[in-house]
Amino acid sequence: MKYLLILSVLFLGVSVSAQNTNKVETQIDKIISQLTLEEKVKMCHAQSKFSSAGVERLGIPEIWMSDGPHGVRAEIEWDSWSYAGWTNDSCTAFPALTCLASTFNPELSYKYGVAIGEEARYRKKDILLGPGVNIYRTPLNGRNFEYMGEDPYLASVMCVPYIKGVQANGVAACVKHYVLNNQEVWRNHINVKVSDRALHEIYLPAFKAAVEHGNVWSIMGAYNKYNGQYTSHHKVLINDILKGDWGFDGVVVTDWGSAHDTREAALNGLDIEMGTGTDGLTSSKDNAYDYYYLANPFLDLLKSGEIDESVVDDKVRRILRLMYRTNMDQTRPFGRKANRQHFDIAREIAQEGIVLLKNNKSFFPLNPETTQTIAVIGENATRMMTIGGGSSELKTVHEISPLEGITKRFTNANIIHAMGYSSGPSVYNRVIASDLDQDSLKQAAVEAAKKADIVLFVGGLNKNHEQDCENGDRKSLNLPFAQDELLNELMSVNKNVAVILVSGNAVAMPWQTKAKAIVQAWYLGSETGHAIADVLTGDVNPSGKLPMSFPVKLEDNGAHAFDELSYPGDGVDQVYKEDILVGYRWHDTKKIKPLYAFGYGLSYTTFKINSASVLKTKFNADEVVKMNVSISNTGTVDGAEVVQVYVNDTKSSVMRPVKELKAFKKVKLMAGETKTIELELPVNSFAFYDERIKSWNLEKGAYKLLIGTASNQIKKTITIDLQ
Ligand code: GLC
Numbered sequence: 001m002k003y004l005l006i007l008s009v010l011f012l013g014v015s016v017s018a019q020n021t022n023k024v025e026t027q028i029d030k031i032i033s034q035l036t037l038e039e040k041v042k043m044c045h046a047q048s049k050f051s052s053a054g055v056e057r058l059g060i061p062e063i064w065m066s067d068g069p070h071g072v073r074a075e076i077e078w079d080s081w082s083y084a085g086w087t088n089d090s091c092t093a094f095p096a097l098t099c100l101a102s103t104f105n106p107e108l109s110y111k112y113g114v115a116i117g118e119e120a121r122y123r124k125k126d127i128l129l130g131p132g133v134n135i136y137r138t139p140l141n142g143r144n145f146e147y148m149g150e151d152p153y154l155a156s157v158m159c160v161p162y163i164k165g166v167q168a169n170g171v172a173a174c175v176k177h178y179v180l181n182n183q184e185v186w187r188n189h190i191n192v193k194v195s196d197r198a199l200h201e202i203y204l205p206a207f208k209a210a211v212e213h214g215n216v217w218s219i220m221g222a223y224n225k226y227n228g229q230y231t232s233h234h235k236v237l238i239n240d241i242l243k244g245d246w247g248f249d250g251v252v253v254t255d256w257g258s259a260h261d262t263r264e265a266a267l268n269g270l271d272i273e274m275g276t277g278t279d280g281l282t283s284s285k286d287n288a289y290d291y292y293y294l295a296n297p298f299l300d301l302l303k304s305g306e307i308d309e310s311v312v313d314d315k316v317r318r319i320l321r322l323m324y325r326t327n328m329d330q331t332r333p334f335g336r337k338a339n340r341q342h343f344d345i346a347r348e349i350a351q352e353g354i355v356l357l358k359n360n361k362s363f364f365p366l367n368p369e370t371t372q373t374i375a376v377i378g379e380n381a382t383r384m385m386t387i388g389g390g391s392s393e394l395k396t397v398h399e400i401s402p403l404e405g406i407t408k409r410f411t412n413a414n415i416i417h418a419m420g421y422s423s424g425p426s427v428y429n430r431v432i433a434s435d436l437d438q439d440s441l442k443q444a445a446v447e448a449a450k451k452a453d454i455v456l457f458v459g460g461l462n463k464n465h466e467q468d469c470e471n472g473d474r475k476s477l478n479l480p481f482a483q484d485e486l487l488n489e490l491m492s493v494n495k496n497v498a499v500i501l502v503s504g505n506a507v508a509m510p511w512q513t514k515a516k517a518i519v520q521a522w523y524l525g526s527e528t529g530h531a532i533a534d535v536l537t538g539d540v541n542p543s544g545k546l547p548m549s550f551p552v553k554l555e556d557n558g559a560h561a562f563d564e565l566s567y568p569g570d571g572v573d574q575v576y577k578e579d580i581l582v583g584y585r586w587h588d589t590k591k592i593k594p595l596y597a598f599g600y601g602l603s604y605t606t607f608k609i610n611s612a613s614v615l616k617t618k619f620n621a622d623e624v625v626k627m628n629v630s631i632s633n634t635g636t637v638d639g640a641e642v643v644q645v646y647v648n649d650t651k652s653s654v655m656r657p658v659k660e661l662k663a664f665k666k667v668k669l670m671a672g673e674t675k676t677i678e679l680e681l682p683v684n685s686f687a688f689y690d691e692r693i694k695s696w697n698l699e700k701g702a703y704k705l706l707i708g709t710a711s712n713q714i715k716k717t718i719t720i721d722l723q
Contacts, residue, residue, distance in 0.1 A: 113165020145504020149547025170332025390470025405529020
């Protein structure tokens with residue numbers, strides 16, 4: 001009886017949701033039948049900088065959108081890029097998504113999505129313009145800090161819970177930038193050429209996961225072209241793959257100003273055009289909205305019959321479907337503004353995302369009660385990082401700087417601070433040098449280092465143009481603003497220098513051997529200083545892992561191993577010549593040792609993978625490998641480790657990377673504790689994209705499962721046989 005009851009409830013549950021869907025679709029049909037052609041067209045393009053029109057006559061609301069992936073951006077004026085100057089739109093600044101990826105913790109990703117979604121809902125936003133999942137191809141890309149690293153599997157697993165968390169609030173996530181927007185140089189027009197195989201194996205997976213597993217309700221096209229067509233209205237990318245193969249039922253919006261043609265926008269699946277200017281720039285003029293590609297020009301083609309009305313009906317259907325999921329869903333929650341719980345979540349993500357790269361003789365953790373003299377040197381110890389960087393910038397309630405966090409935590413220490421270097425003001429699209437005297441800043445820093453027992457150098461990159469910032473790329477892998485020289489001077493007068501990098505990209509480290517410790521502290525948002533202090537004192541045992549490889553030198557990175565056509569392109573075209581060998585796939589297959597490897601990160605304790613086992617070694621394509629891994633915390637403090645499983649196809653009809661991440665799990669272990677964890681690897685995830693058949697191909701034969709704690713720290717290998 002009990003099971004009958006459960007089954008009937010389940011059936012009722014399924015049928016209720018199916019009924020709901022059918023009910024909504026029927027409602028949508030009804031609405032579409034009442035709309036005029038003009039009303040339909042108006043829904044397909046902006047009415048202001050960040051909103052698109054509803055239909056007042058029928059009580060259909062407008063759609064309001066807001067950046068960004070790390071927090072809800074301050075309100076922007078109706079028809080300009082200027083801020084509206086509200087006093088009630090300060091937000092929680094969450095850590096950058098590169099930091100979230102570094103946690104290798106999908107549960108934190110869900111918490112992140114729920115919290116940021118609550119704030120978007122509270123601000124009455126129907127679409128939050130994030131997450132960004134573009135693959136980290138080159139360390140120079142100005143927007144890598146907004147994305148989730150170099151591995152498609154990691155980005156796929158880590159973006160899905162964020163999307164679900166946002167959408168649990170009745171706010172649509174908008175996964176971006178679809179697709180092949182892997183640099184900022186010439187982003188508005190560069191025509192990317194890449195093999196079908198690399199497109200499907202490297203650049204599409206995170207978007208596919210967002211659609212198929214995250215059920216994402218909207219997606220943002222990119223600025224660039226792919227094979228000669230703009231990605232925001234691209235036949236193959238949108239009609240064939242996104243809406244065809246993947247069955248995406250949501251809304252495709254442009255990036256701001258990424259639409260360029262009415263017929264293509266109409267026929268190639270663009271649903272809402274945003275940010276177009278009529279003067280050719282992405283700055284609109286008064287009444288520009290009627291001149292948008294999907295405005296009057298589109299209306300004319302519909303009226304003339306050149307374009308069938310079913311084309312605009314499909315766009316409106318998708319837009320109304322998004323409304324029923326958001327601003328026309330009477331049951332959705334009410335959201336919350338920035339609050340203590342959100343700051344705590346931001347701090348937790350920051351704590352878990354910080355990566356300990358080097359720790360000589362347990363330099364860290366430092367005793368928080370120490371009375372030593374600690375010199376905190378570097379501009380990033382005090383520089384705000386939530387402003388600048390482009391569209392992801394935020395007006396946050398507070399941003400605890402590294403210096404503030406360290407000073408508050410080391411209450412008995414004698415903290416001395418020296419700026420050491422200065423980078424100049426954060427101005428969009430321009431580099432303005434600092435007017436401070438660099439020499440005197442350097443001398444003051446060296447004097448401080450002479451007096452100190454230990455030096456905490458807090459440097460890295462920042463959100464200025466041609467640093468970690470939209471619409472520009474870095475020009476070098478090295479630290480900017482003469483930090484390398486400064487570090488050499490500091491290390492010549494003090495032997496206890498630790499380097500804390502606040503940045504969103506890999507950097508060269510010519511000083512690496514002389515640094516006593518190195519901490520990769522991403523852009524951590526509102527709770528930056530507290531999270532850094534938490535880790536430096538051991539209040540939190542670091543467990544972050546690098547989501548991208550750190551090359552020793554730029555040419556060691558696949559994108560920079562060829563000519564300028566590979567990066568940044570010739571100004572018109574660009575060819576991704578490293579093809580599928582992105583990141584550790586390049587380093588490991590070409591046997592080029594990275595400075596620090598993908599998946600690498602130290603802890604204040606030690607771990608040992610005792611064994612790894614599978615129940616059987618022969619599999620069919622539709623099966624799942626269930627692997628048990630026994631792991632111990634062999635050190636003296638509680639901690640967490642990330643068990644990673646890479647797959648190596650021992651014999652393949654095509655070139656394949658020597659390893660590809662196909663499973664990972666973060667496991668918390670008390671000091672001395674041993675746990676056995678289970679990882680699941682669907683065998684069909686071992687397939688490669690076969691251009692010969694334009695589909696995935698899983699070849700029979702032996703596959704090696706490489707189990708470890710970093711891409712270059714493989715501890716156990718299991719061979720399975722695919723029948
Ligand atoms: C920007 C960015 C995009 C952002 C949009 C609105 O150019 O590329 O990520 O969401 O325009 O600010």
